[in-house]
Every structure is written in C-alpha cells, then in structure tokens.
Amino acid sequence: MISVLRSAWLIAAKDLRVEARSRELVYTTVFFAVTAVLIFAFSFVQEDSTVPPGAASGILWVTLTFSGTIALTRTFEREREHDTLRGLLLSPVERPAVYLGKLFAVLLLLAGVEAVLVPLTGLFFQAPLGRAPGLLCLLLATGTLGFASVGTLFAAMLVRARSRDVLLPVVLFPIVVPVIIAGVRGTNALFTPETDLAVVRMWLAMLVSFDAVFLSLALWTCGPLLGE
C-alpha cells in the first residue's frame, strides 16, 4: 500500500510540475470558472442585490463540475500527446498507483479552482461562507473527491477514444449526478438563513458514502480498464 501511495504521489508531483511550467490547466479552468460565475451573477442577481434562494450553491457546483470536466479532459490529453500514459503503464508501478496519481493531481488542481471560485460566489451571491467554514470545506472536499474519482477513471478509459471530449461528459455526468445533488443540497442547507446543521451533516454523510463506493469501484476496475 505504501509503495502504491509513493508511486501515486510521484505521478501527481510530476503532473503538478508540468502544470507549474505550462499553467495551461490553471488558467483555463480558473478563467472558465470566473466567467461562468460572472455570467450567472448578471443573470440572477437583481438590481436591488437580492439573490434567488438556492442560486449560490447551484452555481458553485455547476461551475465546479464543468471546470472539473475541462481539467480532466486536458490532464489526460497531455498524457496522450507523447503517449506518456503508455510510458506510465509500461513501468512496474501498480495500476491503482497510476489512477491515484492522476486523481491526486486533479484534486489539487480543483482545490486551486475552488480557492478562487468559492470566495467569488460568496461575493456575488452573498453566500454566508463564514457560517460553518469547516462543514463547507468538508462538503467541497467530499463532493470534489466523488466527482474526480469517477471522472479520472473515465477520462483514463477514454483517452484513446476519438470523440473523448464529447464522450466524457456524456458518460460522466449521469453517474456523478448523485454527488452533485448531494453537494448542492448540502451547500444550500448551509447557506440558508436558518442553517440546520443536522441536514448538512446528512448530505455530508451521503457524500462520504458516494466517495467510498466510487473510489472502491474505481480502484477495483482501474487495472483492466487502463490495461489495453
């Protein structure tokens, strides 16, 4: 297990170093997230600065989902360009290490996107970010993990497919819908004026369950799916 995690971290660190040099994914995903939030703000925020109830959490998760899809596609596109994914698969590292390495890198990238996206959503949609910051962070972390765990697996599977850019959202979104719904409802419960922390914790528990199921399935299936 330690060798798997060590190899996974090696792969993630390589991805982060490549990204630090090119900054392609950070710029693309953050630019998309900021643009989306601005468009939603112009659409939903009224002239008297009132915001429809539930808008903030919905916009936060929709933007995160689409930014994440861009990040997933591009992360694997980069491995395809010089067939470096095959180089990884030819090495003696275990298949789950390759999967986990890519997952760690995507998670760290999405954490960076969230660091910009969440304050921006709070600013434009008057979301009370400081009400229970720990719970908000946990909701975002578990939701992002659930989304990225399935997304990384599918992105790896589709890396050799001709229409991978189109196929990834088509196959990914129906499966991660429960994660997105739980994230939206949990965040919405947190943002409502009379916050019921029990409801937030219920959605959080659901997200943790989804994560456990998705991550287990992904680790179990990544070997044969990455193989050929």
Place this chain on the structure above:
Amino acid sequence: MSAGALDFDRIDITDVTRQYGRRRALSRVTLSASAGDVIVLLGPNGAGKSTLLNILSSLLRPTSGAVRYGDTAAADAGDALRGRIGFLGHELFLYSDLTARENLTFAARLYRLPDPDGIVERGLVRANLADRADDRVGGFSRGMRQRLALERALLHQPRLVLLDEPFTGLDDRSADALVERIAELGRHGSIVFAATHDFDYAARIATRATVVNRGRCCELPMDGSPLLTRYRTALAVEAA
C-alpha cells in the same frame, strides 16, 4: 536492477494471433529468443511489427496463443515483469515541459531504482546530453529526444529491450553509438527486438533477422549474404 524478483533468459512466443476487430494484425506467430539475441524485425508498414512489440511488452494481450518469459506466462507475471522490459516506441514517452534530467529522474523513481541521481547522471552522459540536462525536452531536436528516450528505456537495465524504429532522427554519429549500445546490450545478456526499415543498421546489429509480413513471421537465414537480398527473397517466396 529493479523488480529483480522476476528474471528470465528466454522468451517463447507460441501461436500468437492478434485481431483488431475483423483485421488480423498477427497470425499464428511462433518465435523464441534467448539471452544475447538481437533480433531485427523487418517488414513493410502495417505488417504487424509494432503489434508484436506491444504484445512482447505485455501491454497488449494476444487474441490467442501465449507468450512466456522464462517459466512465467505473461498473464501471471504482473507488475514485476514490466520492470524487466525496456521499450522505445514511435512516441518517446517524454514530457516536453520537463527537463531531460527531470524526465530521467521521474523514470528512475518510477522504476524504484537505487541511487536514481547517479543513474540519471550516467544516463545523461550516455545520451550525450549532460550539457543540456536542465533544458526542457520540448526544445530538443528529434535526434536528441530519441537519444534521451533510449536512455529512459534502458535506465533500469532491462532484460528484454524492445525498440521500434530506434534509428529515427539520429545523425550518423548517434546511430553508430546506438549500434554499439545495442551490441553491448546483447553482450550483457539482454534480449533485443528491434523493428526497423533501415537495412544497413539492421545488418550491423542483428544476430537474427525475422520478416514480419501480413501478420506472419518468417526467420531469415544468417548466411552472410546481404540482408536486403535475403529480405526481398523472403517476400518474393511468400508472395509466390
């Protein structure tokens, strides 16, 4: 050497067929190789050479037939087997945004080699890239990348070396150095398969030569006559 638990001194390919949908890329190929063999795979484009190399690398499973590495079947060998295989493909498995040193260091750590820094330094010297070690690979010429990719493939001193068009992009001096390197690999007990269209270099490295044509393999006699003549004769015989 990494993954030292699995070692082998021969490879047996028995009746291997590989289909891609309805297209048959390899058809009942049987071939054996022992430590020290340098086998050149000759044949026209699309003949099945790369498919054979991919099957030998364990990345591609045959549709039928078996590949054995010593006493171990490919299916049973797992991750340890890949630690004994070095592959230089059409694509070079190098990250353009990383430097030459970072590419080799990443590979050395991936293969869990002892003293990765020392191994990387020696690899850079062998690739004749010590003075460009901290430059990004994206700025290298094809020949420089090819030399670096070769060192990446050989860092872990693999038992089985698979080279797909290894002379592509190399100048005469680098190609001569590669010929010497391949001969050295053979002397040290590696099993080398090299697919190439360059008959001059093929003749210089080969201890055995095999023609792959329309998915079938036919070994050429090593009778001292020019390799190109033997190759053309084999193709003519098969066509007839």
